[in-house]
Amino acid sequence: xxQPWGRIPSAESNIKVLSxxxxxxxxxxxxxxxxxxxxxxxxxxxxxxxSGTLLVxxxxxxFRSFDSATGELxxxxxxxxxDIQRHFTPLGWALPVTPGTQLITVGGAIANDIHGKSHxxxxxxxxxxxxxxxxxxxGEVIECSPTKNPxxxxxxxxxxxxxxxxxxxxxxxxxxxxxxxxTETIPFGSIEEFFRISAKSNSQYExxxxxxxxxxxxxxxxxxxxxxxxxxxxxxxxxxxxxxPFEPPVSLVNKLTLKPGNMAYYALSRIKPxxxxxxxxxxxxxxxxxxxxxxxxxxxxxxxxxSVIPPHNALDATKEMLKVIGAxxxxxxxxxxxxxxxxxxxxxxxxxxxxxxLALDFPNRGTxxxxxxxxxxxxxxxxxxxxxxxxxxxxxxxxxxTTYLNLNKFKKFRDPNLSSAMSKRLMGN
Amino acid sequence: xxxxxxxxxxxxxxxxxxxxxxxxxxxHFILIVRDKNKAxxxxxxxxxxxxxxxxxxxxxxxxxTKEIINVIKNTAKEKIDLVLVAQxxxxxxxDVQNDIKxxxxxxxxxxxxxxxxxxxxxxxxxHTGGTIxxxxxxxxxxxxxxxxxxxxxxxxxxxxxxxxxxxxAGTDLKIVLIKPGPTATAMxxxxxxxxxxxxxxxxxARQIVHGIKAGKTEFYTPGxxxxxxxAIRHIPNAIFNRMNF
Numbered sequence: 001x002x003q004p005w006g007r008i009p010s011a012e013s014n015i016k017v018l019s020x021x022x023x024x025x026x027x028x029x030x031x032x033x034x035x036x037x038x039x040x041x042x043x044x045x046x047x048x049x050x051s052g053t054l055l056v057x058x059x060x061x062x063f064r065s066f067d068s069a070t071g072e073l074x075x076x077x078x079x080x081x082x083d084i085q086r087h088f089t090p091l092g093w094a095l096p097v098t099p100g101t102q103l104i105t106v107g108g109a110i111a112n113d114i115h116g117k118s119h120x121x122x123x124x125x126x127x128x129x130x131x132x133x134x135x136x137x138x139g140e141v142i143e144c145s146p147t148k149n150p151x152x153x154x155x156x157x158x159x160x161x162x163x164x165x166x167x168x169x170x171x172x173x174x175x176x177x178x179x180x181x182x183t184e185t186i187p188f189g190s191i192e193e194f195f196r197i198s199a200k201s202n203s204q205y206e207x208x209x210x211x212x213x214x215x216x217x218x219x220x221x222x223x224x225x226x227x228x229x230x231x232x233x234x235x236x237x238x239x240x241x242x243x244x245p246f247e248p249p250v251s252l253v254n255k256l257t258l259k260p261g262n263m264a265y266y267a268l269s270r271i272k273p274x275x276x277x278x279x280x281x282x283x284x285x286x287x288x289x290x291x292x293x294x295x296x297x298x299x300x301x302x303x304x305x306x307s308v309i310p311p312h313n314a315l316d317a318t319k320e321m322l323k324v325i326g327a328x329x330x331x332x333x334x335x336x337x338x339x340x341x342x343x344x345x346x347x348x349x350x351x352x353x354x355x356x357x358l359a360l361d362f363p364n365r366g367t368x369x370x371x372x373x374x375x376x377x378x379x380x381x382x383x384x385x386x387x388x389x390x391x392x393x394x395x396x397x398x399x400x401x402t403t404y405l406n407l408n409k410f411k412k413f414r415d416p417n418l419s420s421a422m423s424k425r426l427m428g429n
Numbered sequence: 430x431x432x433x434x435x436x437x438x439x440x441x442x443x444x445x446x447x448x449x450x451x452x453x454x455x456x457h458f459i460l461i462v463r464d465k466n467k468a469x470x471x472x473x474x475x476x477x478x479x480x481x482x483x484x485x486x487x488x489x490x491x492x493x494t495k496e497i498i499n500v501i502k503n504t505a506k507e508k509i510d511l512v513l514v515a516q517x518x519x520x521x522x523x524d525v526q527n528d529i530k531x532x533x534x535x536x537x538x539x540x541x542x543x544x545x546x547x548x549x550x551x552x553x554x555x556h557t558g559g560t561i562x563x564x565x566x567x568x569x570x571x572x573x574x575x576x577x578x579x580x581x582x583x584x585x586x587x588x589x590x591x592x593x594x595x596x597x598a599g600t601d602l603k604i605v606l607i608k609p610g611p612t613a614t615a616m617x618x619x620x621x622x623x624x625x626x627x628x629x630x631x632x633x634a635r636q637i638v639h640g641i642k643a644g645k646t647e648f649y650t651p652g653x654x655x656x657x658x659x660a661i662r663h664i665p666n667a668i669f670n671r672m673n674f
Contacts, residue, residue: 019441019615020467059441059615062474073477076470087478 002054005294006043007301008364008393013049017056021076021167027055028137028165028417035420036161038105039080042112043304044393045421046160052419055165057107063087064168071173072130077107077166082288084171086238089179089280096122096174100336102285107166112390113158113350117207117227117284120341122174124352126157127343132169137417146346155413158347160389162423163413180230181207181283184275187266191220191319195356198339201226207283209338211269212322213262214331214360220322222337223269230277238281243291251298251363253332261333297363302332303393305376306351306359308340309385314356317383321358321376328372332361348406348413351388359391370394389422400426431456432509436546437516439467441614442564445634446513447475454481459504461487461546463516491516491542492534497549505553511641512550512561514543517583519616525578532578539582544589551593551602558601562641563590565608567649570658575674594646606647607640609633610654 002015016027016034028034033052040047048054060078067073071093073084082102084095099114108114109125110132122128131145134156142164144153156163186201188194194210201208205226212222253261287293294302309317318337325331336359345352362369377399380387386403387395401407411427419429433450435443438460450456458475462468465488472484487504489496517539525531547563554561568576569583587606594604611617613627628651636650649655664672 017615021470022466058613062470063477064470064473066477 002037002040002056004044004047004393005041006303006364006393007294007297007299008044008303009301013051014053015056016053017059018078019059021060024055024135024165024167025137025139025141028135028415029139031055032417033419035418035423036077036107036111036165038078038108039103041101041104042108042390044389044391045425046112046389046392047108048421049419050421050424057105057165060107060167071175072170073173074168074170075106076168077110077132078105080105081109085280088173089176089236092176092178093173094176094280095128095171097125097128098284100285101288102281103288106169106171107161110157110166110169111159111161113345113347113352114390115340115352117209117338119343119352120202120208120339121206123341123343124158124345124347124350126346126350128172129153129157130170130172132156133167134164135167136164137415152413154346154348155410156347158345158350158389159410159413160349160422161420162415162418164415164418177229177231178233179236179280180232180234180277181227181280182230182232182275182277183225183227183283185269185272186224186226186274187221187270188224189219189221191315191322194220194222194224194337195315195339197224202339202341209336211265212335212337212358213266214322214325214335215259215262216326220319221266222335223266225283227283232277236279239289241289241291244293244295247295248298251300251302252296253361253363255329258329258331258333262335265333297332297361300364300366302364303362303369303373304359304391305362305373306357306388306391307376307380307385308351308353308355308357308388309380309383310353310355313383313385314339317379317385318356318358320379324372324375324379325360328368330362330365330369330372332363335360348410349389349404351386351390353386355385357388359388392422395426397426397428431511432459432507433457434459434461434504434509434512434550436461436512436514436543438462439464439471440515440517440564440616441630442609442612442633442637443513443515444471444474445630446515446637447471448478449634449638450511451475451479451482454479456482458482458484459487460484461489461500461504463489463491492537494545497542497545501546501549501553505550508557508559509550509554510559512546512554512559513564514546514550514561515564516542517564517566517616519576519579522574522576522578535578536582536585539579540585543586547590547593547604551597551604554602555597555600560603560605560641561593562605562607562637565590565606567608567610567654567658569608571662571669573669573674591647603644603646605641605645607637608647608649608654608658609637610649610651610657 031053037054057078060076064074113126134142207227210224342354468486565587566583568580569587590606611627640648
């Protein structure tokens, strides 16, 4: 029940559901070796405990205040981005930065410093945070903002939950014209072409992301999807999600389905009109329409490998990674490519930096998958890139230490009572 | 303007129902609670979600009959449309069966205060009409070893509420008994540990609001519990007592 999204089995842990923000400090104090658990949508062990306690924040889900003059919204940390978006979109406001799912908590969004299709315009989630309250296991309450306790602010944004438990946060909302997105899909046939059209569209479009076919070794075809808020003033309805009906005994994404699946996705997207106006939920969170879609990968679960490569190495390294992935015959239909903007991330352990990010799901095929990742790691390291902690479940510690350069600065801000399965794996405690 | 009274307003189910009722403009909510800080957070949440509504908080010791009488009197000075009585605690069965002092306290919150509120509001509202909805539980349908202390407190509430409904049948005062199955709330938080399957509180709240609106007098939520409890109630003791659940 309190698994990570990738469903790779990890150690058993206690569950402690927080029912009120007043309880946080006391509960943290009582449970050594604990870590906050929001919606469980990070892929690996960042939200897991190795034989400690998960502090579940789902019930800390109250709005606190909204200032319609400034667009500043204050919420408790367990509020889902979906609840914010669904309440405020009809009022003409939205969060400027959300990831490919809105079923995550505000606390999780800060702790992983998530990014989205608008990174080249708005930066990361951390850039939208006006302030937050951090609770420490010794009872200390630290108010953090870019100007107040800025070091704690920088350590906690992207700090994978290790500096304390966030109780509440104030976020900047953006004025929007309505719930609709004018979107366009542009096919490309090579990585060079992707870079050309992506650079051009990033200056004109608030949102941009590419789907990429991971199965072809040489051609690297894909689809660039761009969108801006539409002025269309038609009321919109929210649809209830359907639930993926069963867990197949083996991954439905496998050698037999991988190529046809990618081909079909490409072909189907090509016969749809290139330009259309779609509801924002369909544009930003297409997979939220199906609850528990992660079951498609079967009982062994799956990994997502997400890297970022700085601009000067981006073209070569991305091509090289796609070549290695194509040759391996592994992967899925969910290949994503995006060019980040140049805004510096605010967190010491934030993932985004100027450059190109590639993300792809891989059904867990044991040693085959591990071997493939080892090869990809070499490419990422050589290209001065790094991997996204919110997705990671397996990066070697040495790679983490050499690619996250602020790690030693960060360690001073850790709460002694907090640790996750990831922190044990990557930091030793 | 509509007036809605939530007794035990900080309970997860009550607060979730309030979010739905809060969608109607010009509603005044009275939150009768034990914990002021928690209630403030519930009220803030509702205020952000609908600035056109208003909220009062009344802090009451639920074990004090005097305070209960006073708050009912004050609240009922103006016409009330709906009262939801939702307070409750879920004790650890093993702890309370070994501590009969604790049993008194639990009966005090779950049963005594609940029926005092229901009866008190019914007395005030009998001429003006309105709705009084009381949260029971599937656990009140039949005692079993895993939770009979909690179950019996809810059983008392159920019998009382049915009697009240009988008394006011055919009048403008509607009495509703709601029996939720295990629901993911603050109260049941510790049970998630044992992997107990729990309903989503958003679904339960939606069904409660709908059931009250539809004029039902008694219902389970989620609806499936109607059939489960039908079966459980009819298992003969000779068999039931050999079962382990």
